[in-house]
Amino acid sequence: MNITIVAGARPNFMKVAPIIKAIERVNKSEKIISFRLIHTGQHYDSKMSGNFFEELGIPEPNANLEAGGGTQAEQTAAIMVRFEKELMENRPQIVLVVGDVTSTMACSITAKKLNIEVVHIEAGIRSGDLSMPEEINRMVTDSITDHFFTTSEHANENLLKNGVPQNRIHFVGNTMIDTLMANYDRLKNPNISVNGKALEAKGYFTLTLHRPSNVDQENQFIEIMDAILDGTGDYPIVFPVHPRTAKLLENLNIKDPRLCFVEPLSYLEFNFLVKNSKGVITDSGGITEETTVMGIPCLTLRNNTERPETITVGTNELAGTDPDKIRAYLRQIVKGEWKEGSIPPLWDGKAADRIVASLLRIYVEKLSSVY
Template sequence: MNKIFRTGRSFEPALVDLVIAARPNFMKISPLYRALSAAGICRLRLVHTGQHYDDAMSGSFLRELGLPEPDIHLEVGSGSHAQQTAGVMTAYEAACLEERPDWVVVPGDVNSTMACAVTAKKLGLQVIHLEAGLRSFDRSMPEEINRVLTDSIADVFWTPSADADDNLRREGMTESAIVRIGNIMIDTLETMRSRIEAAMAPGEQHEFGLVTLHRPANVDTHEALGEIVSALVKLSRHLKLTFPVHPRTAGRLREFGMMEALDAAPGIEVIAPLGYIDFMARVFRARLVITDSGGLQEETTYLGIPCITLRPNTERPITVSVGTNRLVARSDLIAAAERALSDHTGTGDVPELWDGRTAERAASHLADLLSC
């Protein structure tokens, strides 16, 4: 097996940290972990910050995606943005001082992404941002702050699409550091496709909608969440809905006394959060997806499933310009769903390099970096 060694340290392969924190990170890191393990170009250290810390939100995903038990678990847990960020920085700094990685790969846009990137750079380490360059241009979103700050200090930008490249160029990033590798979430989908399809009930009709909600703008106020719940109840009279409820959303539904309305609606199936395979089996079968998630905008575009995103903007505009995604205000949810269900003009296109081979390209590029 060919190894890339640290400069001046004979017989010691380079150490690369792969950071995971929240469930979307796991889908991005798992194919990269497999590709780098197969390539044998470095030592890997899987660092779990603990931002999603319960078994339902992280443990089951690790097992399903074939990731090993993390080498380091920072056990940060929940808290305010400041508390989470500070906790990750303090704990990750200690881990890096104990053994310094040569490269740190941070995926996505959660608090841990930014916190680990800042910590690594202050220690003089090199950082790769996986899924770099995405922009909603909405600084009221914590994720946008995380994206912008991470890209401002990263050394290498692995981007999923041409619009992300353009964003980084406008921000003055070095052209040679911008490397479009494609959408690594699609790698996970294709790797797991046979298991997802096996989890689908034979002959089940695609006559239901799938709902996911978790963003503060949609669930943290009585007015916003009430408007969505009312629309879902009305929509469920014409289209059955399955609603895996995020813990944050479940808490708000109970606090605002709205869970009863969902439970009483015969057309709405309220269920606990699902593991990746069971959740994607439902996505595969859905006639329509209603969400405020980022990743689902990409997966539905790839699968050709109409997606209604309850947000005024998206950091993934390519899913709107070429895909099946539509940005919709809460007040327009019912009308938008009816249009999506009756529109038979086409299912959109799949962006370039969303082909299930993104991790291979990332591993190849990292091999080039390590050999320099």
């Protein structure tokens, strides 16, 4: 079986790493699966992607399409043109895409136009918010996918409602959690200090913000930051700043002795920070999955989520962008009054093994029927 695995942005690397390792385990006795790892270059900032291959123990990509930068349309077009050339020179049986970034959608379309089957890892999740580019990427990708590998029963239900046959939906769990569990004992202290004082476990909050709906409007961004500072009491707030957000912060005068801006951290450093936080404030979906498994209180500054299990089962809550709600939720965390939460089904560190076993069952049988 011959697979092309696509990774384009930081979250993708976390999701493909355990799949590559599961393939390597299967190949130990006999090489059954061959693969090419393609980095589209969608995240072209080395701080966002450069050290992931070494940190996560996966091989360097067979090719980097270097399609970073530009508008959404320009980046989509660049990925499609360069990925088409890659597929024509190295045609696989399957193209495997993960998540919901531009690369996911662009590479799926390109593969299907060349009559190559598409497998989507993390299929079926939906926020219902078409203002999010990721939601469009999910919908388009799932409309042309051949086999759907899901992280939750919610995702299964979404696909069934869209008319996807049950036998093409495979509930396997969450490869993001595979990576977290595999590296839990390797997490690395970033040695951050605030005002000359080292951070203490459960003695600070971690903050990440990057969505345009939160950071593009200056007044709203300032109101959100004021509410966060007000609601977190005397706790320091560590803010690893996304490159996009960093540019916006340059124009704002948001300063406070408790607020510590740091550059993007490596995977092992960032999750050390999360693991030892009093609470996490974010507008990222993936982080809510990690906080759920680690049992860390998490407040999401969005009005919707494509990962409802992190709320119904896990430690996450939605606050939207209402400053009063943000303050009230944060004060609950400060007082130690947050819900306990638990871990969703199949988030057990074995999703990648289930994915590879399913691929072998599906595609080896398909080959047998042809020959």
